Amino acid sequence: METHGERSLWLRQALGEPEPDAGRGFEGHAQADVCIIGGGFTGLWTALELKRRAPETEVILVEADLCGAGASGRNGGFALTWWAHLEHLVSLCGPEAAVALAQRAEQAVRSIGAFCAERGIDDAFTMNGWVWAATNPAQVGAWERTLALLDRLDAHPYRALTRDELTALTGSDQHLDGMLEPVSAAVQPARLARELLRAVREAGVQVHERSQVQAIEHGPRTRVVLEHGAVTAEQVVLAVNAWAARIPEIGAGLVVVASDIIATEAVPERLADAGIRTGVCISDGRRLVNYYHATAEGRIVFGKGGGTLAYNHRITASFDHPGRREAGIRSQLLRTYPSLWDVPIAAGWSGPIDYSLSGLPFFVRLTQAPAVIACAGFSGDGVGPSRLAGEILAELVADGGTAGLPQALRSVPRRPMPPEPIRYLGGRLVRSAIARKELSEDLGRRPRAADRLLAALDPTGYEYKGPKGAAGPVTPGS
Ligand SMILES: Cc1cc2nc3c(=O)[nH]c(=O)nc-3n(C[C@H](O)[C@H](O)[C@H](O)COP(=O)(O)OP(=O)(O)OC[C@H]3O[C@@H](n4cnc5c(N)ncnc54)[C@H](O)[C@@H]3O)c2cc1C
Numbered sequence: 001m002e003t004h005g006e007r008s009l010w011l012r013q014a015l016g017e018p019e020p021d022a023g024r025g026f027e028g029h030a031q032a033d034v035c036i037i038g039g040g041f042t043g044l045w046t047a048l049e050l051k052r053r054a055p056e057t058e059v060i061l062v063e064a065d066l067c068g069a070g071a072s073g074r075n076g077g078f079a080l081t082w083w084a085h086l087e088h089l090v091s092l093c094g095p096e097a098a099v100a101l102a103q104r105a106e107q108a109v110r111s112i113g114a115f116c117a118e119r120g121i122d123d124a125f126t127m128n129g130w131v132w133a134a135t136n137p138a139q140v141g142a143w144e145r146t147l148a149l150l151d152r153l154d155a156h157p158y159r160a161l162t163r164d165e166l167t168a169l170t171g172s173d174q175h176l177d178g179m180l181e182p183v184s185a186a187v188q189p190a191r192l193a194r195e196l197l198r199a200v201r202e203a204g205v206q207v208h209e210r211s212q213v214q215a216i217e218h219g220p221r222t223r224v225v226l227e228h229g230a231v232t233a234e235q236v237v238l239a240v241n242a243w244a245a246r247i248p249e250i251g252a253g254l255v256v257v258a259s260d261i262i263a264t265e266a267v268p269e270r271l272a273d274a275g276i277r278t279g280v281c282i283s284d285g286r287r288l289v290n291y292y293h294a295t296a297e298g299r300i301v302f303g304k305g306g307g308t309l310a311y312n313h314r315i316t317a318s319f320d321h322p323g324r325r326e327a328g329i330r331s332q333l334l335r336t337y338p339s340l341w342d343v344p345i346a347a348g349w350s351g352p353i354d355y356s357l358s359g360l361p362f363f364v365r366l367t368q369a370p371a372v373i374a375c376a377g378f379s380g381d382g383v384g385p386s387r388l389a390g391e392i393l394a395e396l397v398a399d400g401g402t403a404g405l406p407q408a409l410r411s412v413p414r415r416p417m418p419p420e421p422i423r424y425l426g427g428r429l430v431r432s433a434i435a436r437k438e439l440s441e442d443l444g445r446r447p448r449a450a451d452r453l454l455a456a457l458d459p460t461g462y463e464y465k466g467p468k469g470a471a472g473p474v475t476p477g478s
Contacts, residue, residue: 014188023209025227026228036237037216039209042393043063044200046237047061048199049391050398053394059204067197071242074349075351076293079185081157082101085381086149087146097406098153124195126279127185128279129181131175132179134175135284136286137444147179171294171337185279218368222235236372237397238373240376242315242376245354254354255427256354257306257308257355257427259350260322260329262326262347264343264345271300280293292336307319310352319352322349355380357460429454430458433453
């Protein structure tokens with residue numbers, strides 16, 4: 001993987017102009033207790049947690065580009081919990097483990113807030129909650145099954161909103177119905193990633209940016225081979241997100257799809273005039289989810305899931321920018337906030353989502369190289385959960401056990417998938433059908449039967465069907 005072609009607005013803001021000199025990358029040979037591959041949230045939280053548990057652990061982290069240049073510096077900035085995934089967690093792990101994991105994921109969001117406060121970047125974290133909204137009649141009630149399950153398990157993370165409350169909270173009367181989850185935050189993700197990098201370095205971790213791993217050689221000690229040298233380590237953590245899909249064993253459980261984002265110019269007075277509050281995260285209930293929030297500086301950042309599909313798990317330059325999708329995303333933005341019709345779009349960017357076939361991340365030791373622990377599959381919902389993943393990975397490295405994880409999260413999810421090019425072509429067909437179905441729903445028309453049938457074949461979504469055929473928990477990047 002080369003340097004990512006386009007930087008997100010978040011990353012440009014966090015890096016400043018010109019970008020800091022990241023040096024020439026790793027050169028030579030080094031030994032460490034643990035080598036972490038990937039400098040996104042997962043790798044950085046893992047490094048910090050390893051050092052917190054045992055400061056003497058020698059940790060080297062290598063990142064192909066700059067830390068935060070992957071999904072961690074490009075996302076929608078929603079730090080969410082796993083309560084919306086409860087139904088799914090229960091089906092994989094049983095009710096007790098599911099609730100425990102969801103509670104840990106909620107704690108992860110609070111811990112990110114504590115980190116930002118400790119490190120003096122509190123303005124990069126605003127906990128004004130997440131609104132799970134319906135923006136057309138077909139989406140109304142998408143949360144009902146989750147709510148019923150929560151009730152049975154005596155957990156109450158959501159509050160139902162009246163239509164007036166919804167309008168006041170979101171600044172848009174396009175939301176027909178919705179739930180509020182107060183423990184969810186809007187973050188400036190690239191600032192969080194770059195601050196994590198500083199914290200990790202201060203903790204004594206050697207971080208080498210612009211250091212792309214070429215191969216991992218398994219032996220009595222594992223060799224991580226880079227362009228100009230190698231790191232030999234007792235254990236290796238592979239935290240490369242969607243890029244891990246190229247490893248067949250991991251890729252078997254993943255579908256890689258882009259999510260696309262646009263950001264308006266900063267117009268704080270226009271947002272104030274329109275009654276749009278900052279820092280409230282909103283997603284709607286469509287499969288090609290719309291997710292948006294107003295930032296503290298007065299921009300609307302509006303994202304949409306279901307962009308470019310990876311052929312054979314390859315992440316190409318088309319994963320860096322929405323391209324022709326930008327106009328469609330802008331029209332969704334204007335449908336939500338029509339009064340902003342004349343506000344220019346200042347930036348657009350994209351990134352790959354590591355959809356897992358189970359909808360949740362998995363933590364596995366590679367069969368051929370058990371000293372390598374890989375984590376992938378955040379499925380567009382990794383900002384908050386990657387904090388928890390860091391704890392889990394550090395525990396797996398330190399104790400070598402199961403970190404108390406249910407088996408379902410310790411194996412690659414499997415489902416029969418056709419080979420390429422059928423998978424790619426089929427995926428495009430399904431995605432187009434979902435788009436047509438959701439357009440019909442927006443227009444108040446009944447989707448065509450063929451589109452409904454094709455849409456139901458979505459391998460990353462069909463277990464989530466809520467009542468009335470609406471997709472269930474679809475959170476930011478998904
Ligand atoms: C457009 C978009 C919107 C999203 N919105 C949200 C959201 O609002 N909320 C949410 O919770 N989640 C969201 N997500 C998902 C979230 O960003 C990710 O789940 C999370 O950041 C994953 O972090 P990570 O560290 O696992 O991956 P990454 O941040 O992608 O880090 C992986 C790193 O590995 C590096 N790498 C890859 N290959 C190599 C190699 N060979 N050698 C060395 N390094 C390598 C990459 O350069 C990258 O920096 C979104 C994702 C995208 C793309």
